[in-house]
Amino acid sequence: MSITNELEEILKESKEVLSSSKTEQDLDTNKNLFIGKKGKLTAVLKGLATLSVEEKKTVGARANEISKEIENFVTEVKQNLKKAFYEVELKKQKFDVLKPTKEQEFGSLHPVTKIQYEVEDIFVSMGFEIMDGPEVETDFNNFEALNFSADHPARDMQDTFYTEDGNLLRTHTSAIQVRALKILKPPFKIIAPGRVFRYEEVDASHENTFYQIEGMVLDKKVSTSNLIYTMKVLLSEIFKKEVTVRLRPGYFPFVEPGFELDIQCMVCNGKGCAVCKHSGWVELLPCGLVHPNVIRDAGHDPKEWQGFAFGLGLDRLVMMRYGINDIRYLHSGNLRFLKQFAKI
Ligand code: PHE
Numbered sequence: 001m002s003i004t005n006e007l008e009e010i011l012k013e014s015k016e017v018l019s020s021s022k023t024e025q026d027l028d029t030n031k032n033l034f035i036g037k038k039g040k041l042t043a044v045l046k047g048l049a050t051l052s053v054e055e056k057k058t059v060g061a062r063a064n065e066i067s068k069e070i071e072n073f074v075t076e077v078k079q080n081l082k083k084a085f086y087e088v089e090l091k092k093q094k095f096d097v098l099k100p101t102k103e104q105e106f107g108s109l110h111p112v113t114k115i116q117y118e119v120e121d122i123f124v125s126m127g128f129e130i131m132d133g134p135e136v137e138t139d140f141n142n143f144e145a146l147n148f149s150a151d152h153p154a155r156d157m158q159d160t161f162y163t164e165d166g167n168l169l170r171t172h173t174s175a176i177q178v179r180a181l182k183i184l185k186p187p188f189k190i191i192a193p194g195r196v197f198r199y200e201e202v203d204a205s206h207e208n209t210f211y212q213i214e215g216m217v218l219d220k221k222v223s224t225s226n227l228i229y230t231m232k233v234l235l236s237e238i239f240k241k242e243v244t245v246r247l248r249p250g251y252f253p254f255v256e257p258g259f260e261l262d263i264q265c266m267v268c269n270g271k272g273c274a275v276c277k278h279s280g281w282v283e284l285l286p287c288g289l290v291h292p293n294v295i296r297d298a299g300h301d302p303k304e305w306q307g308f309a310f311g312l313g314l315d316r317l318v319m320m321r322y323g324i325n326d327i328r329y330l331h332s333g334n335l336r337f338l339k340q341f342a343k344i
Contacts, residue, residue, distance in 0.1 A: 003047055003059055010040050011066045018070075018077050027081060031074050035067055108342035111318045112211050112330060115238070116193050119213055119312065122237045123191045126230070128215070131192040133176035136167050141175040146254035147293045154253050159199040169197035172311055173214035174254060177290075180216055181298035186305050187219035193314070204274045204326045205282075211314035218290065218300075218307035224257070227287055227308035231261055234312075239266070239321065246281065255288025255309060266320040275325050282320060286311050 014034040021027035035041050045063055048056055100106075109117075120130055133141075148155050158171035176192035184190070192214040200208045217226070228247070235243040243263050250260035263284050265276035272278035287310035292302035315330050322341075324330070329337045 003044060003051065004062065006044050007041070007059070007063055007066055010034060010044065011069060013040075014070050015073055018073055021077060021081065024078060024081055027074060027077055031070070035070050041067060041070070106342075108338075110330075110338065111322065111341040112314050114341070115318050115321065116211065116213065116314055118238065119234065119314070119317075120191065120193065122234055123189075123215070126189070126233070128189040128191050131176055131180055131190045133170070133173070133179050133192060133194060135170060135195055135197070136163060137170040137175045138167055141178045142168060142170050142172070145178040145181075145294070145297055146174055147291050147297075148253050152253060154251065160197055161199065170194070171198055172196050173212040174309070174311060176214050177216045177254070177294070177309060178298075181218075181294070181300075186300060186307075187217075189215075189217045189219075191215045202328065204328070205277070205316070205319075207315065207327050207331060209331060210327070213312045213314060214309070215312070216290070216307060216309045218295070218305055220304065220306070222289070222306040222308055224259075224289060224308070227289070227310070228261075230308075231285055231287065231310065235263065238317065244270075250286055250288070252286060252288060254291050254294050256291045258288035259286070261285035261287055261310075263320065267323050267325055273325065275319060282316060284313060284316050284320070 014030075017030050017033065018027065021030050031039075033039055041063065045060075048060060048063075051059060124130065143152070143155060144150070160171045161169045163169075173192050173194045173196060176190075176194065180188065180190050180192070194212060194214075195209060196212050197209050198206075200206050202208060215230075217230075232243075232245065235245065245264075246262050248260045248262065250258045252258045260283050262281040264270040265273065265280055265282045267273050267275045268280070270276075270280040272280050276282050287308065290307035290309050295302040295305055295307070315327055318324065318330065319327060
């Protein structure tokens with residue numbers, strides 16, 4: 001066989017042998033069979049000495065090409081082997097980061113949060129928008145703009161915690177009414193859930209930190225019957241039955257007339273217990289028609305615009321629904337208590 005033929009044979013053979021390599025180590029060994037010191041190509045090149053100068057030139061050039069081609073082929077096979085190796089490794093190590101392990105325990109929504117979401121859904125279905133406001137409020141938003149002047153005695157009903165710069169922890173979500181009046185153009189219907197704070201003597205039905213959902217409607221020709229109807233829809237949706245309510249006069253400087261909407265105590269069915277202070281009724285929904293001063297201060301004509309507002313106590317609502325007889329359970333961080341609601 002001529003040297004040239006031998007070279008072509010080596011090239012052909014090398015490709016077959018190299019591509020049969022199973023690992024990178026294999027590949028290195030196979031490579032040495034052809035272009036290593038003791039490789040076949042090297043051996044053939046040694047025979048070049050017997051050739052004429054002309055032949056040396058052409059055969060030598062071809063030999064170089066072949067050497068390069070084998071080298072390139074080795075690189076190609078090496079890359080394929082690497083890729084295959086990582087594919088196998090990745091498959092072996094594949095795991096779903098989102099898949100829960102058996103031991104993992106999930107948290108759940110707090111019953112107050114759950115009821116808040118439900119109430120939100122009910123109001124959204126009636127065309128209300130949801131608003132938010134900060135827990136640290138200005139005196140203006142929490143009191144002043146709601147018709148509590150600086151020396152108003154009604155401020156005493158809602159003492160709270162003050163910051164050194166003169167702001168306060170909001171005592172009610174009604175502060176968001178003021179924000180709504182400032183940024184929305186009537187007519188509008190909003191609700192605003194949130195945490196509120198009072199300097200309060202804590203007992204079975206009072207906490208210093210609790211949750212409310214504020215509601216405010218501003219439109220033309222709004223009356224108490226709109227208010228009562230809306231509240232009844234809400235309560236029958238929440239309790240999935242007709243709820244017995246009563247309306248008493250209630251005083252809040254920012255509504256006129258103002259009411260306390262009570263529901264018959266669902267813990268004792270009206271018989272009297274610690275939650276209803278043995279009266280059979282629970283104060284659930286202070287409400288009323290928006291005071292003309294509030295509407296006027298916000299820059300609207302109270303003859304043209306009227307509205308109703310309410311402040312629903314979410315903790316009380318949870319207590320009524322599940323028959324919980326002490327508000328302190330709700331924010332005690334007691335997991336045994338909270339876990340009961342995980343699957344409801
Ligand atoms: N903000 C009042 C409170 O927390 C409740 C209320 C809201 C009353 C809206 C009337 C209208 O005591």
